[in-house]
Amino acid sequence: MALYRAAAAVLSGMERGEGGIKSLVYGSDFPRARQLYALVAETLRYGPVLDALLDGAEMLRVEKKLPLPLAKVLVYDLLFGKGLKCGGRWKALARRHRARLEAELARLKVRRGVSSNEQLLQPESGTGPEAPQVPRYVRVNVLKTRVDDVVEFFKRQGFAFLGTAGSVEDLKSLSGKKFLLDLHLPELLVFPPQTDFHDNRLYTSGHIILQDKASCLPAFLLSPSAGSHVIDACAAPGNKTSHLAAILQNKGCIFAFDVDTKRLATMNTMLTRAGVTSFKLAQQDFLTVDPHDPKYSKVKYILLDPSCSGSGNTGPSTTSSAGGSVWLFHGWTLGHGCCPCRDGGPAAAGGGCPQCRAAAGAVWLPAQDPEPRASLPGGAAPGLLHLLRAPGGERGRGARGAAGAGVGLQVLLPGEEQASRCLFLVVAPCAAAGLSAVSCPLCRLVNAFPSWPCRGLAAFPGAECCLRASPADTLTQGFFVAVLERCGEEAAVPRCRR
């Protein structure tokens, strides 16, 4: 206890500029100066990592009386040090947050693409001054205009059109008043970074949408056929909804949900401006939507873009914004749809599933979380499972690039750690028996867009089927997309395989 207090006092003193680590440690009256020095030095070394973990786990929001320097010392020792050998009530307090902190640590590693704690201390690649600037991407809203017309418009405004880009290098070298057609997405124009179109007539009239290339990938990959019914589970402010509507040619229906009133109001304005008519907007927690409601019976496509799933993101700011979503699964039980052997029925909800013998809630680590959150930023796994139960299992178009794909629901699940979690969750009752994620009885990962150069990190089996986007590799904002396909009923036969 005295050790942690003394270390926190040294950190505070350093922050106030009262001295360096040595003078403050040896000037303190703590008897074991070397032990104190080592703890402070290590806490400092892990400083940015500790900030990210504390942010993500929201520890200080919950523990209002816990000063930041003390929190850092405790979390350092808990996760990277000796494991809180002393500490009295602070030790008990820190241990209450252990599960969240460990989950944040795992997420941080996935986001950074590293496997060890030490690697977390290396500077992130692609975030230094050498990181390339992301161009200004402009999606042509084909509900209102055509690519050719927009190209002509910009030419009249003094821009030189250089044709279709041949490589990412072409995008990198854009400068001045030049623009290109993107090499991957047919309705995406690319301008030099910092080109500002917010006051441009085409933007204010909804003819163009200012949307990063990575954010255009989900709707493009989902590619619902005109007339389809689609769910956009976390939809506001609606960029992907409007993209979906454009792909659907405003035919069919998009059921769009979001919990945030303000964002929904923005979305309504945006969709009206973009000429989107084929949507039904609901302010509703998506997890409360009844997948068996007949109005969703024709849904074949689902786009799930939960908050803060920035695992593809590389910028330091995303570290904190990505926090929290892991914990929203509190209280999720096998009875609520994640048992592969039963349809979420009461038997599974009660004492466990008789078929695969999975105990209700057994796979769900965050169920130990003492403080479930009221909102659901990034509740991807429950959302996904919820959707997999939806009745619309007809054969549809396959995801782009998927050889032989074309069965039933397709789900886009940004967030690598969530994909991992979700797949884990789906197969978890059988995971101990060695079932791989891809052979899960409810869904399979589609090898999406095989020509996309940047693939998922090996955080779970089949991750290479997923797409990753980043400023350094693809000249886009960070993003992660997993395409999951519901297996045919024949594949969903209740069983646990070894």
Ligand SMILES: C[S@@+](CC[C@H](N)C(=O)[O-])C[C@H]1O[C@@H](n2cnc3c(N)ncnc32)[C@H](O)[C@@H]1O
């Ligand atoms: C990353 S944003 C979505 C961006 C949007 N897809 C787009 O392209 O413009 C995540 C959204 O999920 C919403 N959200 C979080 N939990 C939700 C839930 N349980 N049900 C519905 N919406 C939710 C948040 O309010 C937020 O607007």
